[in-house]
Amino acid sequence: MKITPRTLKGFRDFLPESMIPRERLMETARDVYRSFGYSPIDTPALEYLEILSGKGGEESDRLMYHFEDHGGRKVGMRFDLTVPLARFAAQHINELGKPFKRYHLGPVWRGENTHRGRYRELIQCDFDTIGVKSAVSDLETGLVIHDLLQAIGFEHFTIRVNDRRLLNGLLENLGLREQSAALLRALDKLGKIGPEKVAQEMMAVGGATQSQAEQVLQLASLSGDDASQLKQLAKLVGDSELGQAGVAGLEAVLQGARAAGVSTNCLQIDASIARGLDYYTGVIYETFLDDLPGIGSICSGGRYDNLAELYTKQELPGVGASLGLDRLLAAMEELGMLEKVGTPADVLLVYFSAAGLSDYLRLAAALRAQGVGVELYPEAKKIGHQLRYADRRGFPAAIIAGDDELARRECQLKNLSSGQSSTFPLDDTAAIAEAVKKCAAP
RNA sequence: GUGGCUAUAGCUCAGUUGGUUAGAGCACUGGAUUGUGGUUCCAGGGGUCGGGGGUUCAAAUCCCCUUAGCCACCCCA
Numbered sequence: 001m002k003i004t005p006r007t008l009k010g011f012r013d014f015l016p017e018s019m020i021p022r023e024r025l026m027e028t029a030r031d032v033y034r035s036f037g038y039s040p041i042d043t044p045a046l047e048y049l050e051i052l053s054g055k056g057g058e059e060s061d062r063l064m065y066h067f068e069d070h071g072g073r074k075v076g077m078r079f080d081l082t083v084p085l086a087r088f089a090a091q092h093i094n095e096l097g098k099p100f101k102r103y104h105l106g107p108v109w110r111g112e113n114t115h116r117g118r119y120r121e122l123i124q125c126d127f128d129t130i131g132v133k134s135a136v137s138d139l140e141t142g143l144v145i146h147d148l149l150q151a152i153g154f155e156h157f158t159i160r161v162n163d164r165r166l167l168n169g170l171l172e173n174l175g176l177r178e179q180s181a182a183l184l185r186a187l188d189k190l191g192k193i194g195p196e197k198v199a200q201e202m203m204a205v206g207g208a209t210q211s212q213a214e215q216v217l218q219l220a221s222l223s224g225d226d227a228s229q230l231k232q233l234a235k236l237v238g239d240s241e242l243g244q245a246g247v248a249g250l251e252a253v254l255q256g257a258r259a260a261g262v263s264t265n266c267l268q269i270d271a272s273i274a275r276g277l278d279y280y281t282g283v284i285y286e287t288f289l290d291d292l293p294g295i296g297s298i299c300s301g302g303r304y305d306n307l308a309e310l311y312t313k314q315e316l317p318g319v320g321a322s323l324g325l326d327r328l329l330a331a332m333e334e335l336g337m338l339e340k341v342g343t344p345a346d347v348l349l350v351y352f353s354a355a356g357l358s359d360y361l362r363l364a365a366a367l368r369a370q371g372v373g374v375e376l377y378p379e380a381k382k383i384g385h386q387l388r389y390a391d392r393r394g395f396p397a398a399i400i401a402g403d404d405e406l407a408r409r410e411c412q413l414k415n416l417s418s419g420q421s422s423t424f425p426l427d428d429t430a431a432i433a434e435a436v437k438k439c440a441a442p
Numbered sequence: 443g444u445g446g447c448u449a450u451a452g453c454u455c456a457g458u459u460g461g462u463u464a465g466a467g468c469a470c471u472g473g474a475u476u477g478u479g480g481u482u483c484c485a486g487g488g489g490u491c492g493g494g495g496g497u498u499c500a501a502a503u504c505c506c507c508u509u510a511g512c513c514a515c516c517c518c519a
Contacts, residue, residue, distance in 0.1 A: 062443085116512075398479085417480095419480085
């Protein structure tokens with residue numbers, strides 16, 4: 001009786017075809033983060049339960065995988081990278097200095113119900129700047145998102161920016177500060193259920209009056225250029241100090257972004273985004289793909305005033321965002337942006353007979369030293385078989401060097417998409433490497 | 443967590459009012475072609491019909507339970 005091979009609900013295997021673009025995406029994220037000066041860190045998958053359940057209480061029990069280890073310690077698996085960052089920062093900030101900019105790519109686990117694009121094990125790609133309150137860091141966070149999406153290959157996307165202080169300032173003005181959580185939750189559904197139902201929910205659940213609900217909804221109906229939108233917002237928040245700070249924050253982000261060359265198409269105010277994380281206190285970002293808005297935000301983040309207050313007396317403000325790798329890959333798949341490749345190598349080296357093995361090994365080593373990925377076929381099967389293998393795996397090229405070629409100290413390089421071959425001296429590995437790279441280029 | 447839909451070969455699916463040995467396309471392996479892939483032709487392997495229980499002379503087909511997936515809602519650190 002064999003054990004049925006299967007994976008847990010919400011957990012997935014990745015075949016090369018999906019793992020290759022996945023790794024590429026992570027590499028792109030790392031490159032962009034590094035280009036802004038963020039440094040890599042890592043933290044354990046397991047933490048003491050008390051670290052992770054700091055504020056969640058009962059709710060976190062449902063969401064988090066937790067258990068008792070063999071030493072009787074109560075432990076939990078991290079469900080995001082922000083809480084571990086808070087612990088990490090509280091523990092190490094004196095060695096790190098401020099500001100501290102880090103990126104962190106890694107899996108997190110959530111024991112909640114699964115949906116399309118939502119799994120129990122997922123990769124997060126976070127970057128944060130902690131230890132400073134500067135608006136420059138707020139702005140830079142948006143710039144990273146912008147550069148990241150461009151580096152991945154997106155042209156049509158919208159980074160929506162908002163500021164928590166704006167919303168709270170308005171609510172303060174209206175005397176609704178106490179109910180802000182319920183009201184923001186309602187406001188966040190705007191795109192989904194429309195303004196009328198949002199107003200209804202605000203009145204029913206949030207305790208707002210009709211006119212209060214309408215004023216909150218005005219936030220979401222701005223028009224005109226940056227300056228006039230900011231003017232409208234300033235008017236809405238009136239003399240609320242908090243609200244004015246929010247307007248100023250947004251102004252700084254918009255001006256900076258324009259100075260850095262970010263177009264109005266790619267980054268704009270959307271005062272209705274309110275979603276999520278309770279701990280955000282300032283600027284908020286959410287990013288949508290214009291060609292696939294239904295998939296939701298693929299990169300979100302914002303500013304939080306005191307990341308690590310649960311763990312240290314030191315005040316540690318921060319700002320950052322997180323790329324939802326799995327959701328983004330699902331989107332790219334749907335948009336046909338992922339070409340199917342079954343191999344990461346550039347060329348297949350056909351194996352004729354053991355007599356040529358030393359030459360093959362020497363050639364392969366020389367090509368690899370020049371940055372060309374080479375796969376040597378491991379057995380002397382028929383050439384047709386080996387070429388078919390190369391074709392199906394998506395190799396762009398094959399090197400063919402049988403007894404005849406080797407006797408002449410030559411090899412053939414066959415471009416598998418055009419079908420054309422050319423001959424090179426076996427020793428001229430620089431020329432071969434260059435020709436292979438030409439085949440591999442799109 | 444609530445409600446609905448679904449599960450047949452590696453993948454996409456057919457399978458009549460319950461009826462005898464469960465099929466197709468693609469993929470895979472071998473051959474036609476002993477040194478040139480993608481096309482074509484031939485052959486082959488691969489299924490306890492998601493799992494368990496029940497009804498029946500007889501179940502892929504009907505009933506119950508369970509697991510997994512999809513959709514909507516709830517929630518979202």
